Amino acid sequence: MKRTMALKAVAVLGAASLALAACSSGDDEAAPAETTAEETAAEEPTEEEAPEEEAPEEPEAEETEEEATCQNDTLIIGSMLPATGDLAFLGPPEFAGVEKAIAEVDAGGGVLGNPITYIEGDSGDTTTDIASQTVDSHLSQGVQAIIGAASSGVSLTVIDKITSNGVVHFSPANTAPALTTYPDNGLYFRVAPSDVLQGAVIAADAINNGVESMAVVARQDPYGEGLKDAVVKDFSAAGGTVTADLLYDPAAPSFEAEVAEVVASGPQAVTVIGFEESVKLLQEMIKQGAGPQDIQIYLVDGNISTTAYEDFPAGTMNGTRATVPSGEADLTAFNESLLEVDPDLTDFAYGAQSYDAAMLIALAAEAAGCADGVSIATALPEVAGNGGEACDNWADCKALLDAGTDIDFQGVTGPVDFNEYGDLAQGTIEVNEYTSNTEFESLGKITADVPLP
Numbered sequence: 001m002k003r004t005m006a007l008k009a010v011a012v013l014g015a016a017s018l019a020l021a022a023c024s025s026g027d028d029e030a031a032p033a034e035t036t037a038e039e040t041a042a043e044e045p046t047e048e049e050a051p052e053e054e055a056p057e058e059p060e061a062e063e064t065e066e067e068a069t070c071q072n073d074t075l076i077i078g079s080m081l082p083a084t085g086d087l088a089f090l091g092p093p094e095f096a097g098v099e100k101a102i103a104e105v106d107a108g109g110g111v112l113g114n115p116i117t118y119i120e121g122d123s124g125d126t127t128t129d130i131a132s133q134t135v136d137s138h139l140s141q142g143v144q145a146i147i148g149a150a151s152s153g154v155s156l157t158v159i160d161k162i163t164s165n166g167v168v169h170f171s172p173a174n175t176a177p178a179l180t181t182y183p184d185n186g187l188y189f190r191v192a193p194s195d196v197l198q199g200a201v202i203a204a205d206a207i208n209n210g211v212e213s214m215a216v217v218a219r220q221d222p223y224g225e226g227l228k229d230a231v232v233k234d235f236s237a238a239g240g241t242v243t244a245d246l247l248y249d250p251a252a253p254s255f256e257a258e259v260a261e262v263v264a265s266g267p268q269a270v271t272v273i274g275f276e277e278s279v280k281l282l283q284e285m286i287k288q289g290a291g292p293q294d295i296q297i298y299l300v301d302g303n304i305s306t307t308a309y310e311d312f313p314a315g316t317m318n319g320t321r322a323t324v325p326s327g328e329a330d331l332t333a334f335n336e337s338l339l340e341v342d343p344d345l346t347d348f349a350y351g352a353q354s355y356d357a358a359m360l361i362a363l364a365a366e367a368a369g370c371a372d373g374v375s376i377a378t379a380l381p382e383v384a385g386n387g388g389e390a391c392d393n394w395a396d397c398k399a400l401l402d403a404g405t406d407i408d409f410q411g412v413t414g415p416v417d418f419n420e421y422g423d424l425a426q427g428t429i430e431v432n433e434y435t436s437n438t439e440f441e442s443l444g445k446i447t448a449d450v451p452l453p
Helices: 001-014 032-054 058-068 086-106 130-140 152-163 194-206 222-237 256-265 278-287 333-340 351-368 373-384 394-402
Strands: 074-079 118-119 145-148 168-171 188-190 214-220 242-248 267-275 297-298 321-325 389-391 407-411 424-432 442-448
Touching: 001 086, 032 074, 032 118, 074 086, 074 130, 086 118, 086 333, 086 351, 118 152, 130 152, 145 152, 145 351, 152 168, 152 222, 152 424, 168 373, 188 333, 194 267, 194 297, 194 321, 194 424, 214 222, 214 256, 242 256, 242 297, 267 278, 278 297, 333 351, 351 373, 351 394, 373 407, 389 394, 389 424, 394 442
Parallel strands: 074 118, 074 145, 145 168, 168 188, 214 242, 214 267, 267 297, 297 321, 389 407
Antiparallel strands: 321 424, 424 442
16 A cells, blocks of 8 residues: 555656656656756756866865864754744654754764753744744854754744854754745755645645545645645646635634635645644534545644644544655654653654754764854765765764765665755655544655755
8 A cells, every 4th residue: 555655646746747756665766857857957067167166276275274273162052943832742752853863972972072062942933932032042152053943934034043143054844945945045954855745745645546626725824835835736737626725814713714715615625734723724624514524634744643633523533634744764663762752752743853953963063073053054965965875873974974984874764865955855755644533544655856846
């Protein structure tokens, strides 16, 4: 079932010209000729320019002198993750992932011979100024990298403040396409694929399951708008009919009007893109006869949860599908290890990505020989995958770096190679199905090149 679902999805997406390259095996041989040609064209100028850059020796000498005089030998990482706000359910696994990575690095001797200084911080949500206050506090304490936010909308409110201060802004969970080309001084990175991929997977899964018409209703913010646009575009391109294409105010007291419009459009399926307010929206859908027991519902990474719908009547969520960025690897063992950090975890989404983000920052600082934001940002693409030797843990990766060997860090989620924008070049989306109001099971994964917006 898992393999078949992924293969069929890729076939449908290929027909819709969506540049999906591979399935759950992680094999990238199926990349479209167009993508390969574009990648080749993008690489050629770099090769031609290389000799011109090597000709003058002075830039290299300046870089060596800068490295030699670097005084930052203690890595300070700040987190900006949702302890409160409408994504607070994602906070615990993300905090746990960061803490697990830092503990492993410190146990292995630390970065540049020193333990990491870790400063925990809350991101809140876009209705508060918590993220800005957290960033101010972190900057005053000399952080060189900030991990967060989970919300794309929150990240967009503070990205300028972070990157203008020469600090790495690294999110484990941002997926808004708007962040791909946002001017960030080369200091913004993320290990969750842009929602152009998640939108393509939702569209493919719906088409593969015989859905011919779909309504899409999304919260009005960069995350909701970006993912909605991707689903609408890809479902239409695959031959489906979008019956309603709606944005809503997540703080609205009622969603009665929006749901009435969805119901009137008569779709076979509805994709709900939101955060915690999705509970109230689904309750209204149930009230108007368009709940999970009446129509096929798709949820997304912002509202997939084992706790949010526990008070619904028994069996309400059965059959609801939900997509979430995952990883090529089986994360079962890793998620179990997070329970050693936080025994109360019930949701695990983005815990692995948070671990990978912290580990990549530490490895970049070690490779750069300097715990400085700009130096870390420069080294991140190198340690994440630039033809180096593969390694998947701090001890092995550090040993290679100490020997002068380039590394290609293989994250818990799988390869974490970055494209020119600091986005994942390839991502994995998992499709799940609810078996009760508090449980869901994986139907399979799709790993593919991430199309640009």
